[in-house]
Amino acid sequence: xxxxxxxxxxxxxxxxxxxxxxxxxxxxxxxxxxxxxxxxxxxxxxxxxxxxxxxxxxxxxxxxxxxxxxxxxxxxxxxxxxxxxxxxxxxxxxxxxxxxxxxxxxxxxxxxxxxxxx
Numbered sequence: 001x002x003x004x005x006x007x008x009x010x011x012x013x014x015x016x017x018x019x020x021x022x023x024x025x026x027x028x029x030x031x032x033x034x035x036x037x038x039x040x041x042x043x044x045x046x047x048x049x050x051x052x053x054x055x056x057x058x059x060x061x062x063x064x065x066x067x068x069x070x071x072x073x074x075x076x077x078x079x080x081x082x083x084x085x086x087x088x089x090x091x092x093x094x095x096x097x098x099x100x101x102x103x104x105x106x107x108x109x110x111x112x113x114x115x116x117x118x
Contacts, residue, residue: 001046001117006037009117012106013049019102026056026103043118050114057107058099060092 001009016022017030029052036045058066066072067085076084091100098108110117 001042005113005117008113009046009049009110010034010037012109016103016106016110019106021101022103023056026052026107046117050111050117053107053111053114057104057111060088060096060098060100063099063104064088064092 013030013033017027022030029049033042033045033049036042064085067081067088069081072081072084075081088100098104
């Protein structure tokens with residue numbers, strides 16, 4: 001991994017794990033990657049990070065379905081969930097392929113260059 005790629009991943013990963021929407025599993029794997037970055041175990045940590053991002057970054061279709069669900073209404077309130085579903089549909093209409101939350105959007109940017117990182 002080049003220094004430029006490492007810096008890019010570090011920036012995007014820090015933003016993702018700082019987001020309130022980031023799941024605990026990604027936070028843990030992300031912190032491990034940050035510790036291993038530039039070290040002897042960076043390649044293994046990168047493979048683990050990519051696998052976790054692939055499991056956690058939601059597609060925009062999954063996001064739309066979630067915000068239309070009873071679980072989202074219970075979590076956010078019916079009106080806020082409805083508004084977030086509308087935001088997700090607009091994001092998709094504008095070409096968005098992944099969830100627009102900071103955790104998913106930053107994670108998706110890392111996934112976009114995953115082949116260069118391995």
